[in-house]
Amino acid sequence: MTSAITAQRMLSPRLPLRLCASAASLLFPLVGLSAADTPTYAKNIQPILADRCYSCHGPEKQKGELRLDSPEAIKKGGKNGAILTSGDPAKSTLYSLTLLPAGDDDRMPAKGDSLTQAQTDAIRDWIKSGAAFDGVAGVVAKPEPVNGPLHLGPSDIDLASGKLSKPDAAALKALSDAGAIITLISSNGAALDVDLSHLTEPLTAGHLKELDRLAANVFWLDLQGSALTDAGLASVAKCRNLTRLHLNRTAVSDAGLGALKGLAGLEYLNLVGTSVGDAGLAHFAGLTKLQRLYVWQTKVTDAGGAKLKAANAALVINRGPAFSKVDVPDPEGGRRRR
Ligand code: HEC
Incomplete structure (x- = not known):
């Protein structure tokens, strides 16, 4: 389920950064x-947590070995580990279970009404x-040590964008x-999530020129469903710090994808609904x-996928x-008919 959600798109409308002439003044530390x-x-x-969660995840009870009544406890997580991945709601059970x-047995809160839409949206x-714990006595805004067990504190993106x-x-x-919907995703105001999938007019070379000017700052880029073609991939390739890229439902081709070879930090790539095949994956x-x-709804084959996995075993x-239920023969054959 998680993967299906992630594939569609990062769960959600983004938080639009309202940009005005003084845009720069908005870009100060602690995005949140x-x-x-x-x-x-x-x-x-x-x-929200106090009202709906503390009764089972607080001083009295710690269901699932989880407390939610202090930042430390939230960061620590429950019996299955971390419940919060800063910057990534889809990977945070603190959000997804609600x-x-x-x-559903796993729905949180485990009893009573579901949280309201406004509450889940807020979470x-x-x-x-960035899941900052502001305004809580005893909590210093200073980030956790980077290599600690927790997923909080300076994210990879904070680190990668530190010198930008x-x-x-x-x-x-x-x-x-x-x-475009542009969101700051690092605490230093340097890393951007740029969503070009909802432009008022179809994507043009002019838009891509503006993107070029932001290239180093773009960590997440969403071009899904846009008029992007192979030619436009040159601009994508300039975004050297990209970690997530949505190219689903665009006209990019096997040949064009060669331009992306240099995106060494890329962690997530969505090519659903493109004409891409094994040659593109290569x-x-x-x-x-x-x-x-x-790579749903593409021409990628098992063999092509296996070849790429041979080069990168960690890749999913x-x-x-469609591939888990194609052509399963009906065990009852024709006998089902009355
Ligand atoms: C009526 C009791 C109850 C309430 C209220 C409740 N929970 Fe839970 N929660 C549980 C139980 C029981 C589990 C353990 C489920 C299991 O292990 O199968 C659990 C587990 C969890 C887990 C997974 C922990 C882990 O590591 O597996 C999360 C996250 C969670 N709850 C979040 C919340 C949130 C957020 C709220 C409030 C919106 C909430 N819960 C309210 C009973 C509750």
Whole structure:
């Protein structure tokens, strides 16, 4: 289920960064606290947990060996480990379990009504913005040591973007005026999630030129369903720090994907619904960080997938639900008919 969700898109409307002439002034540290719309732990999240979760995950009871009544406990997680992955709601059971339907045994809270949409959205947006524990006595804003067991503190993106300068404000404004949804995803305001999948007009070379100006700052890029072609991949290739890339439902081809060979940090790539086949995949043999590759509704074959996996054993290639139920013969044959 998780993979299906991730494949569709990062669960959710993004938190749009409202950009104006003074865009640069918005880009100050602690993303979660800078954008007016972003929920904060003390104001939005803790009250939800206190109201709906502490009864089973607090001082009295620790169901699932989990407490949710302090930042430390939340970071520690439960019997199955971490429940929070900063920046990634889909990977955070603190959020995902609250989305399950009321009849599901795993739905949280385990009793009573489901959380409201506003509450689950707040949790999602808080996690997405970096899951900062603001305003809690005794908690210092200083991040956790990087190599600690927890997934909190400076994310990989914080580290990778540490030396980058702030994104070009004019390019940010031009793209957001064109309908792009741009979100800050590092605490230093340097790393961006750029969603070009909902532009008001179809993607043009002009948009890609603006993207070029932001290239170093773009860590996540969503071009799904856009008018992107192989020619436009040159701009994608300039985004050297990309870790997530959505190219699903675009006209990119096997030949064009060769341009992406240099994206050494790429961890997630979605090519669902493209004409891509094994030859396209072959370009990714050197991308050793690649962990997830989505190729439903493409021409990729088992052999092509296996070849790529031989170069990168950690890679999970998802060929979609169709492949788990194709042509299963009906055990009852024709006898089912009355
Ligand atoms: C009525 C009791 C109850 C309430 C209220 C409740 N939970 Fe739980 N929770 C449980 C139980 C029981 C488990 C363990 C389930 C299992 O192990 O199968 C659990 C497990 C979890 C886990 C998984 C922990 C792990 O490591 O496996 C998470 C995350 C979680 N709850 C989040 C929440 C959140 C968030 C809320 C409030 C919105 C909440 N729970 C409210 C009973 C509750």
